Amino acid sequence: MDDFLRVFPRVFAIRVDLHFPQMVSVDAPDMPTCFPRADAKAITRFFASLESQLLAEHRRKGKQGTPAPFGYIWVKEQDASDFPHYHLILLFNKDDYAFLGSYATSDANNMVGRIRKAWCSALQLSPSAYQALVHFPANQYWLTRVDATLDNENYYAFLLRIAYFFKLHSKLLSTRGFSCSQAIGNVKKVELQPLGQRARILHTRLLRLFMQEA
Template sequence: MYELNHNHGSLNYDYLDKIIEVIDRSVAEHPRTFALRFDLHLPKIQQNAIYGQDAIAGRTDAAVISRFIDSLKAHIRADIARRSRNARVHPCTMRYVWVREFNPSSVIIKKWHYHVLILLNKDTYAYPGNYRSNDNLASMIVNAWASALGLNLKAGESLTHLPENPYCYLNSGDPIRFQENRRQLIYRVSYMAKLATKSTEDGYRSFGCSQR
């Protein structure tokens, strides 16, 4: 059994079950799995100086998170193809979970953002790297988010955040450590299943994940 994070209120157990399913499917395909958590923020509303109206910077429609996922997968495929020219690269299926939430501290307008979990083959990707390099996972995430929003890379970097201790490893070949690391990961990402700060009143989905 595993401990859950109830520090932010009740959880949506349908979401939680799906999160755990995605984690376990990743380990079933990739016995050494790399799990990475990060946040994607939407641009702030900017005042239109000509018309005196508020205008959203970037493409922030409901499909923005799908564009991000598709773009990140494309970046990973291209990176693997490039690296494969010079050395053997392990196959890698990217699985993901995302939730859409708002910042409750903003009383004027809901500041929407996404919490994202991706799972990859650790033999292919073992570290996120940093945003300022062009050949690592962190830079691919920034590029994909900027592309999804239709903004430049500088804006994409400012709207992407890696939290403290953003990644962990799951190795099913080491059963004792695997169970402990899985338990810790489930505790941490159970935060994503909290009911608070989610809303579908505007027609946007609040949860999405890999289906296979």
């Protein structure tokens, strides 16, 4: 996150949950209801599809070059269901993308529509029929470079929300259960403000969280 803010002074952060579909009917377990491409590479295909859509939108607007890269953090969990699900944070340059847009239609040309299409493309399913597999929790974040201190309420709340990703309950410890985008290279960066006095408080809360999960 700090690396992203060093490159972009304003960041739009989106919380997203990605689910796999129920592939058989509860009443008729021998009757498949769909045939998704539900393998471990689904999350990789999701990011590739989203990147492709952003590039197409960039060119449609007549802009040169390539769009600003987006960042991400994801964790994979599994409870009693047959398939895991993903919790994500997506990071965008706010000067390019600042809003999710309407949830009303599956083919909307906004960030909601692109994310839905990307996940359904990864699973090879129809967005109009399976858009509910993508869930957008409340409270997205608009962060600035000035916010990047634990003394800032908004940034502090954002970091606590990310920290919750790393609770041990329902994590798939035997598989790759976490990833994040790589640092953005070859771009001019600026130094951020040093962490404020709440660093100790955040550390204490994280320790309590992990102790409860142990």
